[in-house]
C-alpha cells in the first residue's frame with residue numbers, strides 16, 4: 001500500500017518525509033495503523049551519527065495503534081487488536097525470555113540492523129530503495145509492518161496516543177527507578193536529565209515511595225515539569241546537586257542515583273558516583289557510543305564504599321508483562337503521561353519537534369496520526 005514516512009538517508013541530514021510503498025505483512029507479521037509516535041531522543045543520535053546504524057532508515061521506535069492486517073503464521077494477535085510496539089522484541093524462547101528477562105532477548109543483537117526478523121528484507125520502499133526501520137519498527141510513519149514479537153496486546157479501550165510513550169521512554173524511565181535502581185520507601189533519589197525518560201524515572205521513584213527526589217536538568221522548563229510529576233527539588237547540574245544533596249541527607253548522600261542524560265560520556269560517572277551514598281546504587285540509563293571505553297571514577301570510593309553501578313535496558317521490564325501494568329498505573333492516575341507530552345506535531349513537523357526537544361522547550365513531543 002502507499003504510505004509515507006520520515007526517512008534518514010544518512011547521518012548529518014534532516015528527516016525527509018517521503019511517499020513510501022509498504023509491503024503486505026509476511027509470515028509472523030502484522031500491519032498496524034498507528035495512533036501516534038513519540039519523539040525519543042535516541043533517534044536524534046542516528047542523525048548526529050553518535051550511535052551507528054544502517055541507512056536509509058525510517059525513524060521512530062515509540063508507537064501504539066490498531067492491527068489492521070495479519071500475515072500468515074501469526075498466533076497471538078488478531079485484526080482489530082490494540083497494541084503497543086515494544087522497541088525490543090521478545091521471542092519468548094531464548095534463555096533470557098524464558099527466565100523472565102525478555103528485555104535482554106537475543107533479538108537485541110539484530111534490532112540495530114532495522115530489518116525484519118524473518119528474512120532481513122526491507123518491507124518499506126522509497127526512491128527505489130529498501131528502507132530499514134529503527135528497532136524494526138520505524139514509527140515515524142502512519143502504518144508499519146512489524147513482527148508480532150514486537151507487539152504487546154493491550155486493552156482495546158487504551159488511549160493509544162499516550163500509550164505510544166510506554167513503548168520506550170516511559171517504561172525505560174519508570175523501570176530505571178523501580179526495577180534497576182530498586183527505589184524503596186523513604187529513599188533519597190537523584191535523577192540526572194528530566195526529559196521523557198528522566199521524568200518517568202522521577203515518577204517511578206515517587207510511586208516506589210521515595211521521600212526526596214532531586215531532578216537535575218540544565219533547562220528550566222524541564223526542571224519545572226519534573227516538579228509537576230513528583231520531583232521535590234530541581235537544580236541545573238550535578239555540581240549544583242552535590243551541596244543540596246549533602247545538606248538534605250546530612251552528608252549521607254543519595255540512596256539511589258539515575259543517569260538519564262540522553263548520551264552518556266565518561267566524565268559523567270564520577271560526579272554521579274559521588275552523589276551516591278555508601279552502599280548505594282547508581283543506574284545508568286543513557287545511551288552511549290559503543291566506542292567509548294573510558295570513564296572517570298574514584299575506584300577506591302566505589303570499592304570501599306560498596307557502591308553498585310547497574311545498567312538498564314527497557315527499565316529492566318518484560319514488555320509483555322510490564323507495559324499493561326504501567327498503563328494500568330496511568331489509568332488509575334498514579335502515572336502521569338498527559339503531562340509528559342508538551343506538544344503534538346504532524347509527521348511533516350518532525351524536524352521542528354527535534355529542534356524543540358534539543359533546545360529544552362519540551363519534555364516529550366508526540367507525532368499524532370489521528
Ligand SMILES: [Zn+2]
Pocket residue numbers: 040041042061062168169
Ligand atoms: Zn527511545
Ligand SMILES: [Zn+2]
Pocket residue numbers: 090091092093094095096097098102104105106107
Ligand atoms: Zn528472547
